[in-house]
Amino acid sequence: MFELLDTALERAGALGGADVEVYGERSTSRRVKVYGGEVEQLTAARRTGLGVRVVRAGAAGYAYTSELSPEGVDIVVRRAFEHAAVSDRDEFVALPEPGGAPADVDPYDARVEGVSDDARVELALAVEAAARAADPRVKTVEDTIYADGEGEVFLASTTGVRGSYRASQCYGFAYVLAEEKGQVETGISFTVGRALPDLDAEACGAEAAARACRLLGARKCPSMKATVVLDPFVAASVIGVLSSALTADAVQKGRSLFAGREGQTVAAPSFSLTDDGRHPDGLDSAPFDGEGTPSRRTPLVAAGVLQGFLYDTYTARKAGRASTGNGLRGSYQALPGVHPTNLLVEGTATPVDEIVAGIERGVLVTDAVGVHSGANPVSGEFSVGISGVLIESGRLTTPVREVTLAGDLLGMLRGVVATGDDARWVPGGSILTPSLVIEGMAIGGT
């Protein structure tokens, strides 16, 4: 692949007068979906592509292609130059210089290579069987998926960046429907790792079933101001929304509610949040980011105080500081943009039983829908639909659904009175978080 990158750099050199970066990607993946004890779908994929970023006179252009023929490379380089000619100039646009040694993390597990399709099917079937066996009220396991992939990325630029690494990932997933007295409730769970032997099929299936069954019989509850316990799945989706306001991109463009608050108290003292691109267990860990900047650990909120933001090369130059290694790419089709890597939430690590026992009136929230549409990272307003279980006099009592949870994100962070001892990785953003306990939230019901 490096030969191909070098060919592209040579072509670009012939066009002249620009800094050029080429990103290459090569991966294979497999996905198995089972239903009712049978394979429903098996997908085998091979993916290759090239992306070219050109910076000419302070203006950036990007082009990508999946055609790796000499002709395909010619076209993609030429297009990137054409696109650079259209973009506006900006003194801070530049390709990074080499940023030192890559972070010492290996996101690849060689065991991913030895996995057969039979083993993949077997794991998915085990997840489904565990969900079915967990509770007689399980009506169906609508989706059971096992997927894995391994790939290699390559980066080379005229400013001297050159590197590559391999990565592997796999996951199991179950989406369970439980039914009782005509009412249907749903539950999900995941198991994630770098290779199949990391996964726990039994726990994944059983948890998805338990999450669905615990909501059976749910009704609306009265509207109230109450303490809520967001379980790790729900907490992760809220952290995901918050994190977009913690990028320098959002701050510099006036889209962040955290702008200008560095050094200020933005959350309760029992809340800390860190971005860690080299966490050994983090699925989004890598030796370097999509621009070749080494990954690192960046504190965002420490004991309630805002420490700083996440930067890529562009936003760092604009702020007169160094990139934090958060210039990430979704694929060869995308330009690098500022995104979190792995996010870690830390706090009081209070046993969850103790937390519930201390709540006079509240809700344990186990599902939230509409977080991405109902939470606004610009204004901080937050209103989502939730399901969960009522907490009355220190006890979990009746399940609730079709109620709303509303507030504003900053108020919510300041209301975090404790965090649980149940921290776990939640995929779809790679977030390690415990349950969050928040006072004074508005529940909208009957």
Place this chain on the structure above:
Amino acid sequence: MGVNDFDLGLAAAALERALAHGGEFAEVYVEERDGLTLRLEDRRLEQTSGGRDFGAAVRLLDGERTFYAYSDEVDEAGLTAAADAVAAALRGGHGVGATVVQLGSAQSRPGAHPVVVPPETVDVRRKADLLRAADDEARAAGGEIAQVIAAYADARQRVLIANSLGEVVRDDRTRTRVSVQCVARRGEVIQTGHETLGGSCGFELLGQAAVLGVAREAAGKALVMLDSKPAPVGLMPVVLANGFGGTLFHEACGHGLEADAVAKDASVYAGRLGETIAAPIVDAYDDGAVVNGWGSAAYDDEGVPTQKTQVIEGGRLTGYLYDRLRARQAGAQPTGNGRRQSFRHVPIPRMTTTYIAPGDATPEAIVAATPRGFYAKSLAGGQVEPASGNFVFGVAEGYLIEDGRITTPLRGATLVGNGIDILMKIDMIASDYEVKSGICGKDGQGVPVGTGQATLRIAEMTVGGTG
């Protein structure tokens, strides 16, 4: 190399190989996609990006099982590897495999969605200037507009679909879209407004006046919300405005009509054909053939011609949305709803343009007939669980209705409810039908969809706010 130079002999050979160990249906999907996106933010055209994808997928169906393999290598080696991968995955197939009927001549429907000005013939600088004009127009709407993000996208997607029934279909699709998001700020208060315009057509859609209109709409939404008060909490009548209001039907009902959810009994609409699921004044459709519609195409991604499907007639459930696989299982006809994001995705039942048909009231009469309620002018998006029908929507622009008049703007509102419950409570529908363009996500695939609706009233619904 592109779809037009693709040798059909390779497809025929791949279909044979795919069926080597049995299977009932095999298909080759070849896709070539060239796209361009421009993005302006902070008064700067910061990203000009575009690219090309060319790839092929081989699909094999056997009973309820799907085997799928894809690759970026659209040559004999790539197709052979993909076909062998699906054949190997099947191994012990049910009974005798299908045989490939000799491929017929390619079908196509040129002109079904006319493209007057192919976007690739328009200088990129003109597209950039359009965004700069939108930026100026939005900022001119008021000094409190703090930020404008304007985006332009066009794409030309050429597909070739050949299957073991001998059918060969070619479709050449062009889509063009512009979107504007505005941020308004007054002291500590920040509000956003968003508007889009898109279609299965060329650059002719985006005349200067139309694009400036999109910018003014987006800016207006953000500005009006600066004066908003926290939305109340509780049950009340909800008037959904035309256009974006259709998202609610899309989420609360449409997903439950997609035949994959129905087949798994994971939809509240499963097994209820002919039953009353909505108020008698409700008629609803999915129409993938709307000329130049953002969610339209001449054929779906399985080569089935798109069509208009009535899903609710006088409140009764009359149909589901099928792809080939689910239609075959149900003994129904495919409805042209088998769609995929790209060759890297398995086709599944998806909506195209889904809408509640207009009635004969006026929007003014509906508001006037509502002493106190919530007026949802624009929805931010939402989610639904098809199994239970429960949904949640964020309201981007909402108002209080007092004494039959639209009054205070309200912020931070969500609408929460259950699909059938809400459909049954629709008691007034106006005639001001309008369609909006969006991207719908399902199973990790995003496809362009239209959502349409006239202004209508839901007699009672839960509004969740902070006030």
